[in-house]
């Protein structure tokens with residue numbers, strides 16, 4: 001169940017490592033191709049010193065050095081071509097892995113539903129989706145190159161043994177020191193990177209917060225304070241950055257000491273063996289090359305650094321993927337008129353206190369039910385339960401007798417349409433925003449819904465009407481509400497059985513609100529739909545077939561608005577409204593018998 005306070009679950013390093021492997025596999029054939037080319041490269045690096053040694057010996061012995069020289073030159077040419085190819089394939093593998101990861105992560109975030117926004121802040125998710133995913137996507141090439149970087153050093157150790165076992169033995173005696181240096185570095189770097197990326201995510205999260213509250217910040221004159229707040233984690237970032245430099249400096253200085261000592265030791269032994277005539281000058285040259293190649297095992301530091309970075313970012317991606325998505329059943333929508341039932345429903349807030357407790361409520365099929373109550377009484381929570389944007393902690397919500405959680409996702413999203421107080425308009429144009437839903441809506445359908453929601457007139461005044469890009473058309477809160485409402489009407493009009501409107505008229509003027517109330521109560525496209533309407537407007541409640549009054553975590557009263565109105569506690573749930581004056585249809589609606597009750601409410 002949702003718990004905002006709980007925050008994301010740490011995924012742990014095993015989960016990060018599993019994700020790294022899956023991401024590597026996602027690189028597809030490019031990873032395999034890169035591996036083949038890298039192996040070829042590693043092989044050439046390994047045999048090149050031997051070819052050079054043979055060339056020198058052939059020159060000294062007066063033998064056929066042209067053959068060996070030719071082979072050496074050919075090897076260098078292949079090396080250059082393969083290196084370029086390897087880089088290209090590495091980048092392709094990275095691109096594929098990153099694309100797969102971003103696709104998977106984004107799909108998962110959206111499948112989490114509204115819970116995603118409660119678990120993670122927007123900025124933090126953006127940093128995971130953009131920067132962290134890209135870094136994690138580099139794992140394919142990093143891993144292949146890290147493995148392939150090991151081939152020449154291992155080959156070089158074997159070559160040293162073949163030239164002279166004492167050379168190999170000398171090298172192996174000093175090797176544990178180099179490996180210990182690398183191991184310490186990997187351990188230090190992993191922890192530092194994880195903390196570094198967390199701090200980076202915090203900056204991104206605060207920045208997105210600040211941008212969404214830019215009007216408040218400007219109006220309050222708190223720009224400087226906000227800059228300090230957003231950049232608050234910088235000292236932490238700096239500390240982790242210094243930590244990483246410190247770890248790199250330590251590993252470099254230890255390496256700088258250990259590796260030359262190892263090389264000198266092997267070369268000294270090679271010199272002795274040459275003096276004793278046990279190796280040739282060419283072998284001495286090859287040994288000198290091989291010892292350098294063998295100490296290349298310390299390139300593990302750079303690979304380990306890149307892998308530690310990828311592991312740090314993979315941990316952050318895995319943390320999101322560890323959140324279980326909203327799951328749906330496989331049941332189709334049963335036959336029925338659209339009766340919605342809340343059976344013993346309890347929802348707890350972040351502190352564990354019940355927002356709604358053991359709530360029993362039936363929304364009759366085809367009825368317009370208004371949900372009223374003071375601010376914070378749980379109206380939006382009830383609305384979210386009605387179409388399963390939220391699951392209850394206890395109890396069950398049923399549509400025509402079937403628990404919503406058993407319903408197939410498609411069937412549920414077609415059956416229950418939503419309109420929100422602060423709708424976010426999705427799509428490129430107004431037509432897109434209104435037609436946004438499980439099934440594409442045609443232009444006539446869009447225009448009809450916009451007319452019903454009183455959005456048609458202002459949209460037609462836009463430079464390109466319904467084709468106007470949303471980004472080019474700043475609109476008011478009330479206009480956005482009307483577009484959002486039009487979208488809900490389209491969705492509900494298609495195959496909808498229920499319509500949930502959460503305070504959709506909050507920013508509308510009284511005349512527009514009356515018009516929309518009439519659409520909701522009229523005999524048009526919405527007739528027969530079960531409508532659950534959260535409202536602070538007495539006029540809307542007055543038009544409802546039934547009002548559910550929420551208070552203190554439960555249903556305090558149910559009935560007709562005019563009957564509940566006598567209770568001052570009920571009256572306190574409504575905002576004062578200006579009396580409607582004017583002529584025409586709107587005024588006529590207000591003047592109707594039903595509207596009389598409304599106007600009483602408004603005066604009160």
Ligand SMILES: Nc1ncnc2c1ncn2[C@@H]1O[C@H](COP(=O)(O)OP(=O)(O)OP(=O)(O)O)[C@@H](O)[C@H]1O
Pocket residue numbers: 002347348349350355373374375376377378379380381382390
């Ligand atoms: N998904 C959720 N899970 C648990 N608790 C929630 C959830 N959403 C909101 N709450 C909590 O439920 C309480 C009621 O919130 P809700 O938004 O339903 O009130 P409301 O009656 O719609 O208020 P308003 O009229 O001001 O919009 C709040 O304390 C809120 O923190």
